[in-house]
Amino acid sequence: AQRVTQPEKLLSVFKGAPVELKCNYSYSGSPELFWYVQYSRQRLQLLLRHISRESIKGFTADLNKGETSFHLKKPFAQEEDSAMYYCALKSGSGPQKLVFGQGTRLTINP
Amino acid sequence: NAGVMQNPRHLVRRRGQEARLRCSPVKGHSHVYWYRQLPEEGLKFMVYLQKENIIDESGMPKERFSAEFPKEGPSILRIQQVVRGDSAAYFCASSGLNGNTIYFGEGSWLTVV
Numbered sequence: 001a002q003r004v005t006q007p008e009k010l011l012s013v014f015k016g017a018p019v020e021l022k023c024n025y026s027y028s029g030s031p032e033l034f035w036y037v038q039y040s041r042q043r044l045q046l047l048l049r050h051i052s053r054e055s056i057k058g059f060t061a062d063l064n065k066g067e068t069s070f071h072l073k074k075p076f077a078q079e080e081d082s083a084m085y086y087c088a089l090k091s092g093s094g095p096q097k098l099v100f101g102q103g104t105r106l107t108i109n110p
Numbered sequence: 111n112a113g114v115m116q117n118p119r120h121l122v123r124r125r126g127q128e129a130r131l132r133c134s135p136v137k138g139h140s141h142v143y144w145y146r147q148l149p150e151e152g153l154k155f156m157v158y159l160q161k162e163n164i165i166d167e168s169g170m171p172k173e174r175f176s177a178e179f180p181k182e183g184p185s186i187l188r189i190q191q192v193v194r195g196d197s198a199a200y201f202c203a204s205s206g207l208n209g210n211t212i213y214f215g216e217g218s219w220l221t222v223v
Contacts, residue, residue: 041199043113046213090209095141095206095209097155098155100152
């Protein structure tokens with residue numbers, strides 16, 4: 001069964017501090033992993049996808065198949081990073097549903 | 111190039127009434143997904159549709175909920191005889207044939223009073 005776990009429901013860090021949002025997944029095949037960000041009561045926006053290996057807004061994420069993790073990292077947090085972050089999994093290529101984790105609410109304190 | 115359009119953005123219904131939520135996918139997209147976000151919870155998959163076909167409805171409640179994506183017009187998520195527990199944000203998303211990127215709408219917030 002496909003499952004995505006984000007163990008931290010809330011995460012609070014100070015501006016300028018490093019940020020790491022954890023994501024673990026359960027899937028036997030070759031999944032595609034994504035991070036989405038949702039600012040207050042707005043649409044979800046794609047932040048990262050593992051196959052593109054790009055950095056958006058200073059965030060990076062590396063797929064670790066051995067640990068089945070896809071943690072999201074940023075070296076220096078900014079106040080505008082405060083938002084809800086969702087890790088999601090798609091079971092392979094092509095049009096398929098996304099399975100989401102519960103989300104982590106990140107708050108950046110000034 | 112308009113993104114995924116959902117309406118209404120906010121809907122208030124009394125218990126027992128029907129709620130209809132509409133979703134127009136990105137132009138050219140033929141795959142639509144509906145998700146529900148309960149207060150303070152994550153997104154839960156409900157249903158995945160292609161034009162005139164339901165591909166996966168494993169997340170749909172067995173009763174009162176239905177979805178369609180007709181050949182012409184928007185996708186509709188219909189909730190009959192709403193109850194307070196249906197109060198949530200309902201997000202629609204769409205993708206093209208390759209499914210590489212799924213785009214989300216701004217959501218429809220349903221409040222049942």
